[in-house]
Ligand SMILES: C[C@H](C(=O)O)C(=O)SCCNC(=O)CCNC(=O)[C@H](O)C(C)(C)COP(=O)(O)OP(=O)(O)OC[C@H]1O[C@@H](n2cnc3c(N)ncnc32)[C@H](O)[C@@H]1OP(=O)(O)O
């Protein structure tokens with residue numbers, strides 16, 4: 001069911017302010033930066049050995065990241081688990097009575113499909129299911 005920890009999401013006020021610690025101090029490679037409009041975030045993926053760090057900057061005041069930072073300050077935001085057949089995984093979770101934020105996958109960064117579970121279902125951890133769609137052809 002779960003292939004790996006795909007990434008750890010970290011809420012930051014600004015990518016410019018947060019990136020140097022990871023890329024210069026820790027010397028971790030920056031994979032890329034992209035905006036995910038539907039989630040109102042700009043994200044920077046950083047390679048960290050077998051997994052990735054995802055720094056998330058809010059792109060509007062009503063971004064979930066802006067709300068999170070307002071309430072809790074910068075810090076670890078979510079845990080993203082790599083899965084296959086994300087639609088089936090969501091169905092499985094719902095059948096197990098797990099409270100899902102997303103009943104259907106939504107577009108995520110890097111062409112992934114993502115779906116969030118409610119933090120209450122996972123002892124206060126926001127868990128993201130993430131399926132990397134392999135580009136055909
Ligand atoms: C694109 C990219 C990608 O990977 O592809 C991404 O990751 S996008 C990443 C950004 N997108 C998302 O996060 C989308 C999913 N998130 C959401 O739908 C929402 O942020 C949410 C439902 C988790 C929380 O919404 P909210 O803050 O308005 O709701 P509430 O304030 O009522 O929060 C409900 C309860 O969850 C808690 N809570 C809120 N956010 C978190 C969090 N990140 N981790 C753990 N607990 C959390 C609150 O403290 C509260 O607990 P208590 O009741 O005890 O106070």
Ligand SMILES: [Co+2]
Pocket residue numbers: 007009054078080128
């Ligand atoms: Co994520």
